[in-house]
Amino acid sequence: MTWFDESRLDGETALASADLRLRYLAESGSRVRREVSGAADAIAEAVARAADSRPRAVIAGGPDSRLLRAVLEPFCPVPFVAWPNPSLPGWAGSLDLVVVLAPDGSDVGAASAVAEAARRGCQVVVACPPDSRVAEHATGRWTTILPTSTRDQLATAVTVLSFLHQVALGPVATPDAVAEALDEVAIACSPNRDISINPAKMLAIALGDADPVVWGGSALAARAARRVAESIRRTSGRAALAGDAEHLLPVLEATRPRNVFADPFADPAGGDRRPALVILDDGADDPVALAQRRSLEQAAAEHQVRVEYVEAEAEGEVARYASLLLHGTYAAEYLRLGLVEG
Template structure:
């Protein structure tokens, strides 16, 4: 088990020095990122499409390592969607995409080769194109050439690794995609009350979870301590919190280097039944030697369920009660995270932001480099140099 430096948690200056990737600063500015997305929408002059102007399908492609942006878009817009949202991956446009569809591309740097290849293919098929990318980037220029719709995001800091840039681009890209989708009748989110509520909620989390806030008053620091030395099982009640669970698990893995599982209840619990029956779920039985000295023993890693709760999801409270009872029966630690308020987007933002902060605090207190892009970053380089990348598609 990797030891946690608990003293560092209450040292704001020390946390800043240990956070080599400047993740805490980025998270503190999440509300400002959403507000900038609102301004970008105003500059783009988005209008609400008439029913006859709506595409048959909105196909969305996002650069790698940005997190579950498309899944978040689909989950948040599904209840009011008049048009389906479909995720596209890779550099080959699916054969079913044609003139009746809209292809939306989102890239934090705007030089992603796979996205540029998709723009060219969409143009040949007569498919509409919209882009969320920095102004003046290659992707922005490509969209301008094909007369596509362009939403501008802020350019990333010079010299930052691509994966770090992508990791920090979640809110700018999601904000732009929500606004674009809303203009085509997919969901009800966009500049105005919903974006303002989201930005305010992200600001509030940033204040509560700031480095200077003492651990006992800081929910993200407390959650980081709870998860240290455990195997987190992040479950969400309902599709929106299920996506938040995926985001939290990805942050724990990519930022803190901690393996984490995630899923949406009730299916995730059913699929994980044998996991809780295994060694990570059962208490270590040593009653045969009750009086032995345990001072030198290391604490075994155990499962740690964390529930992200949306009370509007059907059966949410019953699911929480069942998992809490299971954790109690197995003597497992357990956390429940619930956001309040009438707006699903704001509730989603609060839970995601809390998980992001907790992952960073867990990283810095275990000595993990938050500016690291990981051992397998060379795989990105191999993909970019693949001679088949961006090849012509065989679609109609």
């Protein structure tokens, strides 16, 4: 059977086995600084090129376009379309700006979208490694490559958002604020910090015997919730869910009353694991989101479902998104570390 051994979260031997993964998380802030610094000249070139006129529309292409949509839709002063398909909308042309995130640079769909955009004469800004498949297809008079090297999705997104803010198409996305927010989470969730003062270890312990149900109220918090649930599924193999309140409420409402006499070691398959509600709070005060949150909290209370909170107070929406995402990813790694076969 699989069980959670919280002593491993402070054990030197166990932590050493996860050193590479935890070190990668700790370097998140430095990757943001590195990507934005390395692309500074290319960003300046793209800003200068875009200064003459505002595009008719912005099309975010490639599989990572949904992150840009979560950031830009409430702000962008021109029509914005997230288009994760390998082609572009039929109406896209020389009046439109196409932005593509390709942190790995090998994605065939992103390469196809970039090539089609260049062929149609669109203004194109693509963030990718300069020697990648996507870069090879990004050849055109109106194309600018923002060179990346870390293959980090968030760092690549911050690079593109920095450009979009400078051309008044996106909200403030100060790279330094994002990097500082990531550094603060890395310090708070460091493997060297004891369980009693480490929020990510405490969250992992709370989820050690549960199936997480993750919710975020704002568009970016909801995006972070989906990414955190993906990380938990990958590290634990458990059925972590993320979604809108209307989709998560039935899960909470179907939870059976807790059996205080149940033996947690009696079921080797772990079939009686209960859900645990994880709320990602980025400080958004939208009335609809607040009402949905109250409904989830009420359902959790009525069905004796544990509720855990992850809060972000960084400066700026993107920085708060980054903080929530990294906090949840740390917790997923500590969950992986604590689960043992016995």
